[in-house]
Amino acid sequence: MKFNNILVEEANETAIVTINRPKKLNALNKETILELSNAFKALEENSIVKVIILTGSGDKSFVAGADISEFAHFSVENGGKLARKGQEMLFDLIENLSKPVIAAINGFALGGGLELAMSCHFRIASDNAKMGLPEVSLGVIPGYGGTQRLPQLVGKGKAMEMIMSAAMISAEEAKDCGLVNHVTSQEELLGLANKIAGKILRNSSVAISAAIRAVNANYDKNLNGFDVEIDEFGSCFGTQDFKEGTTAFLEKRKPNFPNK
DSSP states (O other), X not given: OOOSSEEEEEETTEEEEEEOOGGGTTOBOHHHHHHHHHHHHHHHHOSSOOEEEEEESTTTEEEOOBOGGGTTTOOHHHHHHHHHHHIIIIIHHHHTOSSOXXXXXXXXXXXXXXXXXXXXXXXXXXXXXXXXXOGGGGTOOOOSSHHHHHHHHHOHHHHXXXXXXXXXXXXXXXXXXXXXXXXXXXXXXXXXXXXXXXXXXXXXXXXXXXXXXXXXXXXXTTSOHHHHHHHHHHHHTTSHHHHHHHHHXXXXXXXXXXXX
């Protein structure tokens, strides 16, 4: 699959998806959102890839925001359609992907860029990274899930402050409030992402997919997260991975999961 604005590399059961618009600080436009959507759908179906890392090209920006020139003239109706289409096409897609997605934030993650990072299952950042939702400074609010996912990650009060002030926070501040899990140097960022991916790869991909569904259910008002957990837990007992994992434990050896 050929892309204009992103790069996809695969190695050791891990895919690295890089947003590659360095002259635009990797800003999201319609074409990039579509390409990311197509790439993640393809990786979801790729039986070899078990973990996905999402990052930006260069050393300045993960994603510096959305391409404002594409929607500055929009009407109320067009604005609503833009948000709904983007959420369904990309942000909700990533959040509910059955494979772990790690955001490696290598610089500015602002507006739609931070919303993209928050849709990933967890985040790590380089020490030069800056994060924020500056939309109110443009007379609009975050429209790609920012008002929903940010409070889930940092709490209501901190989210309100960040959204209302439109201020950026540092990588260390982001770590302190739970927005990112780890902070490292720019040079070591992808190395750390791959190290974490390696730890994930040692485990059952079937169980990990079940865990993603169970955790996400806690944030879905239409679901009872405890019931989903019970169902997913029970389903694991019918998998080959459960048989291999428990057998390996009893035989005091490392499991060799068939991921089925």
